[in-house]
Amino acid sequence: MIKVSILYPFREGGRFDSEYYATHHMPLAARLFGDACKGWSIDIGINAGPPGTPPPYVAIGHFLFETLDAFYEVFKQHNKTLVDDIPNYFDGGNGTILISEIKVSV
Template identity: 85%
Template sequence: MIKISILYPYRENGRFDTEYYATRHMPLAAQLFGDKLKGWSIDIGINAGPPGTPPPYVAAGHFLFDTLDDFYTVFKPHQKTLVDDIPNYTDGGNGTILVSEVKVSV
């Protein structure tokens, strides 16, 4: 299984609308990706470990696919729609993409 993660770095005074991201952007992506998408989740950063420290990432969105080709097949036709939606929830740009292989899932 392949996981596509989009990591949004924490920025002092940066804008990131977690409500919009969780209720509009990620569900939109899930709908566009259809049955190739095997699951999705969101992490909202709290801190970097010690209390009171800012998190390294304000948020991360994760998508699960059987193969990387499955991701590319569904992402490419909808890339513009999803990228055009980014300003609705953040002023911090596209985020950093991490592609990883999931070995164990619970």
């Protein structure tokens, strides 16, 4: 199983609309990815550990795919639509993508 994570860095005074991200952008991506997407979730950053410290990331979106090829196949078809939607919820660029292999799931 492959997890594709998009990490949005925290920036003092930056804008991230978590409501839009949760109710519009992520469901749009999941719909476009279709059956290739095996699940998705969102993490909203709270802090960096010590109370009162800003989180390193304001949000992280996760998608699950069986294989890396399955992700690439659907992403290249819908990349423009998804990237064009980013300014609707985030004013700090495109975020950073991390692709990882899930070894253990409980």
